[in-house]
Amino acid sequence: MTVTDHLSTIAAPMVNQSDLPFRRLVRRYGTSLAYTQMLLPERLLSDQDYLEFHLRDLGSESDRPVVVQLCGNDPQLVVEAGKKVQGACDAIGVWALDLNLGCPQEAARDAHYGAYLLGQKDWPLVESIVSAMSHSFTVPVSTKIRLCQPVSATLDFAQRLEAAGSAWLALHARTVSARRRRQGAADLEQVKRLKENLTIPVVSNGNVRTWEDVENNRAYTEADGIMVGEILLANPCLFANETPDPVLISLEYLELCREHPGAATLQTVQTHVRHFVDHRCGRRPWFNKFRVALNNCRTVDDIDHLLRLKVQRWRGLEPLAPDAQGSDESTETSDYEDGRDGPEDAMSALSLLE
Incomplete structure (x- = not known):
């Protein structure tokens, strides 16, 4: 099996909350794939304590499959950092590397990465990063994005990412806002549009609060997987359709x-x-x-x-x-x-x- 066989129910990357114990917890309750939090390439390369902390038990038998998520706007830096992580996990099992193009936080805006690379002027840079990653690693490379401005441009961008080597694509179907990350309902019509036009797997992120929402999201978008973030923090048993004590x-x-x-x-x-x-x-x-x-x-x-x-x-x-x-x-x-x-x-x- 490959990592794309595990896209059904996904725990999204969450800052300081996608730790190994939590990843193991949600796996017990129906999560098929978990992401690490977004890691900073420059710190992976220059801060040994940071590197060792985030590599601790990564990809162990109880933490598979796992996707390591990177951010950044420098192809060489992202690739060098990815090789640091890949080298530590090469013999472990099914996992992947992901480029975050969806982070809306102010730090991402200030450093010009994450969702602040969605503008069309930055598309060539993003394509070069994804291409460099896909040609440099022995594991799959995926991408996580938000809606572009205008929204109609999202499909064009997604097709470019597919051509650059993205093995699958996750869409958080909202536009970027640093202060209001979940403003309004996610536009699941755009997820459906990507699914109808891409050949790689598409993951839907947004509008999930209950197990019924998971089922409805999948039925409407026909996405290959459903990604959930902060609701899993409240109920790590969501994908098992349980509410724990x-x-x-x-x-x-x-x-x-x-x-x-x-x-x-x-x-x-x-x-x-x-x-x-x-x-x-x-x-x-x-x-x-x-x-x-x-x-x-x-x-x-x-x-x-x-x-x-x-x-x-x-x-x-x-x-x-x-x-x-x-x-x-x-x-x-x-x-x-x-x-x-x-x-x-x-x-x-x-x-x-x-």
Whole structure:
């Protein structure tokens, strides 16, 4: 099998949130392919600590297939950085390199990369980068883009990327905005248009909040895969059509962090746990108190203790023993035990939707 055989359900690259423990977590619940966060070529080449941190356990047996995402506007620099990563993972298995042409953040604008290379004046530069990558690596090269201005130009750009050697293309069907990344609904008609006109696989990114949205998106666009970003942070079980208990899924993530010490920073771990709990409990009276307590944690064990004892108590549930991983009974009775929390949880979930 090749990496293009794994495009069905994809965890998008997310800044400081696409860590190895999280990638492993979402794989357990229906994710077929995961991306690393966007990596900076110049730092991969000049900062040994940065390189070693992002290579840690990359492409291990439990983290396949994985796509390493690069950004940049210098073909030689991107290729040299890609070779650094490729060399560390060459014998591991199915993975790929991706050029990010969709990042809307202000840092991308200031350094002129990501979505700020979508303008037609930069198309020759982008084509040269993709071509250089596709001819330099032994693994596939893909691209992730947003809509061009005008939107009708997106197909032309995508066809140029295909001709330059992109093995597949992911389209986040919104135009670029640094301050409002998800302004308005994604234009899935443009994804459908790419699918009808390209010969390479097309991945649809946008307008997904629930499993039903995944199915509807696929049915309408006929895309080869559906990519989801921030909604997976709230519900890492989305692709399994499940809504997990927030404490139990947090503890499962912490256990993966213990299996891969140092693969995620403490701040990253705290952010993941906050998202998990916010998804179901963000409107509870105690949630702000939980956020303060979480920010005061100094280790993974501190977070574990907070979840098993205080959060359970705040939810009106029995504490979980230190060696407990949860049970079917605790999951069944967790948030709906007394019938009071269902509407609150629904509103909490809505508050996180893109």
